[in-house]
Amino acid sequence: MVKQLTVFLENSPGRLAGLTRALGDAGVNMRALMVADTAEFGVVRIICDRPETAREALEAAGFSVSVAHVIAVEVPDHPGGLADVLEVIGSVGANVEYAYCFVEPGGSAAVDVFRVKDAAEVKEALREAGMRVLDADEVYATGS
Amino acid sequence: MFQPELESMAPGDLEALQLDRLNSLLGRVYANVPTYRAKFDEAGVAPEVDDLTGLADLPFTVKDDLRAAYPYGMFAVPLGDIVRVHSSSGTTGQVSVVGYTAADISNWSDLMARTFASAGGTRDDIVQIAYGYGLFTGGLGAHYGAERLGATAIPISGGNTKRQVQVLKDFGTTILACTPSYALLMGETALEMGIDPHELPLKAGVFGAEPWSESMRTQLEDVLGITAIDIYGLSEVMGPGVAAECTEKCGLHVNEDHFIIEIVDPRTLRPVPDGEQGEVVFTTITKQGIPLVRYRTRDISRIVPGECACGRTFRRMERITGRTDDMLIIRGVNVYPSQIEQVLIGIPGVAPHYQVVLSKRGSMDHVAVHVEVGSDVSFDEIKVLERLRNRVGAEIASSLAVNLEVKLVEPKSIQRSEGKAKRVVDLRNEGSE
Numbered sequence: 001m002v003k004q005l006t007v008f009l010e011n012s013p014g015r016l017a018g019l020t021r022a023l024g025d026a027g028v029n030m031r032a033l034m035v036a037d038t039a040e041f042g043v044v045r046i047i048c049d050r051p052e053t054a055r056e057a058l059e060a061a062g063f064s065v066s067v068a069h070v071i072a073v074e075v076p077d078h079p080g081g082l083a084d085v086l087e088v089i090g091s092v093g094a095n096v097e098y099a100y101c102f103v104e105p106g107g108s109a110a111v112d113v114f115r116v117k118d119a120a121e122v123k124e125a126l127r128e129a130g131m132r133v134l135d136a137d138e139v140y141a142t143g144s
Numbered sequence: 145m146f147q148p149e150l151e152s153m154a155p156g157d158l159e160a161l162q163l164d165r166l167n168s169l170l171g172r173v174y175a176n177v178p179t180y181r182a183k184f185d186e187a188g189v190a191p192e193v194d195d196l197t198g199l200a201d202l203p204f205t206v207k208d209d210l211r212a213a214y215p216y217g218m219f220a221v222p223l224g225d226i227v228r229v230h231s232s233s234g235t236t237g238q239v240s241v242v243g244y245t246a247a248d249i250s251n252w253s254d255l256m257a258r259t260f261a262s263a264g265g266t267r268d269d270i271v272q273i274a275y276g277y278g279l280f281t282g283g284l285g286a287h288y289g290a291e292r293l294g295a296t297a298i299p300i301s302g303g304n305t306k307r308q309v310q311v312l313k314d315f316g317t318t319i320l321a322c323t324p325s326y327a328l329l330m331g332e333t334a335l336e337m338g339i340d341p342h343e344l345p346l347k348a349g350v351f352g353a354e355p356w357s358e359s360m361r362t363q364l365e366d367v368l369g370i371t372a373i374d375i376y377g378l379s380e381v382m383g384p385g386v387a388a389e390c391t392e393k394c395g396l397h398v399n400e401d402h403f404i405i406e407i408v409d410p411r412t413l414r415p416v417p418d419g420e421q422g423e424v425v426f427t428t429i430t431k432q433g434i435p436l437v438r439y440r441t442r443d444i445s446r447i448v449p450g451e452c453a454c455g456r457t458f459r460r461m462e463r464i465t466g467r468t469d470d471m472l473i474i475r476g477v478n479v480y481p482s483q484i485e486q487v488l489i490g491i492p493g494v495a496p497h498y499q500v501v502l503s504k505r506g507s508m509d510h511v512a513v514h515v516e517v518g519s520d521v522s523f524d525e526i527k528v529l530e531r532l533r534n535r536v537g538a539e540i541a542s543s544l545a546v547n548l549e550v551k552l553v554e555p556k557s558i559q560r561s562e563g564k565a566k567r568v569v570d571l572r573n574e575g576s577e
Contacts, residue, residue, distance in 0.1 A: 006524040008517055010553050036526055040551050043526060064517065064555045068524040097525055115524070 001069040001119065002136045003051040007044045008064045011037065019044060019063060026057035031139065032102040032113065045100070047072075047113065049140045071119055072139045074109045074132040075101070082112060088129045089114065094122045111139065146261040146293065147254060150401050151456045158457065162404055163196055165429035170202075173435055176220040179209055180437065199404065199427065200415050204438045210240035210380060219243050219434050226433055231279045232379045242281075242379050243433035249288065251430055255385030255399050256289020262390040262397070262454075263348045263373045265319050267294030270345075272312060274322035274330070275353065276302040281383025282353050286321045289385060295319070302326065309334045316345050320370070324351040324360055328496075329560045331367035342369035350375055352384055355464045355482050359489035360496065361393075374463050380439055381426045387461055395448035395460025402430045405461060406438070407446055410468050418447040423468055424461065442468040444480070472500065472568070474511050474546050481567040484513060487539050493521040493532050497558045500548075503571040512549040513540065519555045 009015045016035070023030065023046075032047040048054050051067065058065045075081045082101075089096060097115040104111065111134065116122050123133050145151045153161075173180040174191035183203040184191050193199060210218060210232075219226065226243040244252065260271065271290040275282030283301055290297040298315055300308060302322065308330055311317065320327060327349055334341050346368060352375035364372045376396050377384035386403055387396035398405045406415050407422040416422045424441045444467060448460040466480030481500055489496045495516040503510050515536055523529050529552060537550045559566070 004524075008523050008529070008552075008554060010557065038526060038530070041529065041553075043523060043529070045524075062554075062556065064519055064523075066522045066524055068522075 002047065002072045002113070002134070002139050004068045004070045004113070004115075005046045005048070005051055005054055005058070006066050006068055007046065007058060008066075009042045009044055011040055011042055016044065018061070019058065022057050022061035022063070023048065023054055026053055028054040028057065032100065032111075034100040036098070045098075047102075047139060051140070068115060069119060071114045071116065071123055071126075072134040073112050073114065073126055074134060075112045077108050077110060081110075084129075085112060085126065085131060088125050088131065089116065089122055092118075092121055092125045094118055145456065146258040148455075151258060151397070151458060153401070153457060155457060158400055159196060161401060162429060163193070166196070166199065166404065166427065167192055169427070169429050169431075169435050170437070172220055172432075173437060177218055177435075179213055179218055196404070199406065199438065202438055204413070204425070204440050205436045206440050207240065207380070207442075214239075215241040216243065218436075221245060221432055228284075229279075230281045230284070230379050230383065240380065245432040248382075248431055248433050251402060252285060252382055252385055253288040253292040255382065255402065256285055257292035258289075258399065259350060259375050259385050259388040260289055260293050260295060260319065260321075262388050262456075263319060263350050264371065264391055265290075265293060265295055265348065269293075269295040269318045270298065270316055271295050271319045271321060272298045272300055272308070272315070272317040274300055274302055274308055274320065274326060275384075281377070281379045285377070285383040285385060286350070290319075290321075305329055305333045306337065309337055309339060312341075312346060313339055313344055318345050319348045319350060320346060320368075321350040323353045324349075324356040324364060324372070325354065325560070327351055327364055327368065327372075328360070331364070335367075341367065344369075346370055348373065350388075352376055355466065355480075357482050357486045357489070358463075359486055363489060363496065376461070376464065378441060378443075380434075380436060381428055381441070382431065386426065389463075390452065390454040390456060392452055392454050394452065395462055397452070397456045397458040397460050400458045403428055405447070405459070407461075408440075410444075416446075418459070419449045421446045421465070424464075444468060472502070472511070474509075474548070479544055479546060483544055484540060485567075487543050488515060488536070491532075491536060491539060493518045494536060494552075495519075495555065497556075497560070498567070499558055499569050500567060501569045501571065509572065510549070512551050514551050514553045514558065516555050516558055517552050 028048050030048045034045045036043050055065050094116045099114045101110045101112040126133050170191035187203045225245050227246050228244045231239045231241045273286045275286055277283030287297050349370045349372040361372050373389040375388040377386040387398040389396050404427040406425040408415050408425050410423045424443045424445050426439050427437050428435050443464045445461045445464050448462055472479045495518050497516045499514045501512045533550050533552050541547050
């Protein structure tokens with residue numbers, strides 16, 4: 001299972017910069033970052049090479065961090081690629097809480113990240129449908 | 145009890161003592177304090193009463209009288225007789241200065257010794273005094289009381305929380321004296337340092353100098369593994385030691401042999417019967433340095449009717465539920481910040497650290513409650529946070545009968561106080577949001 005860090009942030013100037021600086025100082029390399037915001041606060045979701053180091057660095061810098069387990073799936077770079085994946089997830093009755101994607105440098109595929117309940121069942125279904133579900137190590141590794 | 149012959153005296157004897165001391169006080173202030181001579185003459189009343197009900201016809205003293213007399217104008221004895229001064233903590237506006245004679249300091253020491261004894265303290269206790277020492281009455285007041293009791297005083301004063309925790313552990317502190325919000329910070333800090341307060345000899349907390357709630361008591365007792373009692377005092381009247389809970393925890397016994405308490409309706413200023421809420425008014429019947437007649441505290445409380453199981457006969461005042469000047473009137477509803485704390489403590493996922501922020505939106509007052517997200521809440525999904533915010537809003541609305549905007553803020557982002565917690569931030573004079 002891929003570990004994602006979620007950080008609670010107030011909407012105020014400099015908070016996101018402070019967060020990323022804390023990660024940089026700890027030598028953590030981010031693979032993906034997604035900001036979800038409401039009117040007064042936001043949550044920042046991060047996938048990086050060393051989630052535990054990152055969590056410790058952020059907590060030491062005064063951020064509030066929780067760890068979520070997400071699924072990462074390689075999605076072929078052609079029209080309808082993502083729809084194929086989502087249809088498989090829908091076919092087992094799973095609801096996607098949130099999703100975002102990032103592209104491997106120089107790669108021909110995108111990586112889509114999903115947060116679902118019953119993740120084991122969803123992974124099984126994706127594999128049966130011939131999709132490539134990535135291991136944590138593959139997602140954390142930098143470059144490709 | 146530290147002075148059982150006084151603390152459990154028969155009510156009839158107490159009234160006779162109070163009347164005698166009141167008339168002595170009235171004579172002294174009329175003769176020696178120009179402010180009082182003017183007040184009495186203006187009101188056309190004599191500085192003498194036939195019985196205690198006559199007190200209700202005498203003029204009040206307010207904070208502004210003390211400010212106008214800054215620094216020494218209301219002292220009733222020559223400065224040569226004053227052995228110490230303190231000043232008010234300046235909660236609101238300009239400070240005022242109070243002076244003590246040697247006899248005042250001795251009485252005050254007795255009252256604080258009573259306070260520690262009513263928390264279960266004896267000469268064998270080790271008292272860590274984390275109230276600030278200095279012009280604030282908390283530190284030295286508690287210090288003299290602990291020594292008068294014969295206990296061991298640790299005069300650590302406020303601040304440097306990690307060191308406080310280390311001393312708590314290394315010196316074998318059994319009684320902690322500080323503000324309740326600081327005690328909570330010490331508890332949190334101890335846990336962060338890997339020290340479980342339950343494994344320490346600490347058994348009691350004597351907490352005051354700011355209003356706190358019953359649910360905060362539960363939390364303090366849980367975190368620190370202690371009996372937490374509420375104490376009350378204000379520098380104008382004496383300092384800490386004016387009133388204190390006993391271990392029955394059902395109201396604060398007012399030291400009525402030194403202070404006459406009245407509860408008055410804040411609008412009509414007439415005394416209300418025991419049991420009814422109103423503004424607390426004190427007359428200091430033994431004080432020499434700066435005695436006060438009918439001092440309006442602006443604190444809201446009531447007298448708890450009935451007798452206490454502890455055997456003390458002094459009447460009890462309920463813990464302070466608010467201040468006439470802290471009271472927020474929000475869309476016609478009276479709101480005391482302590483009520484908000486009461487609500488927050490009942491909701492998992494938020495910390496009982498909050499601020500009420502007042503601002504202007506156009507010409508309208510806008511009120512937002514800033515609440516810290518608990519460090520234990522899983523907030524990966526925004527809907528969890530939104531549900532939490534809505535729940536806080538709904539529970540405030542149902543307990544306080546007013547809808548307030550709730551804003552979730554980062555854990556530990558609201559400044560922790562080493563003295564009085566700043567619960568209300570008023571930005572209304574700083575332009576629109």
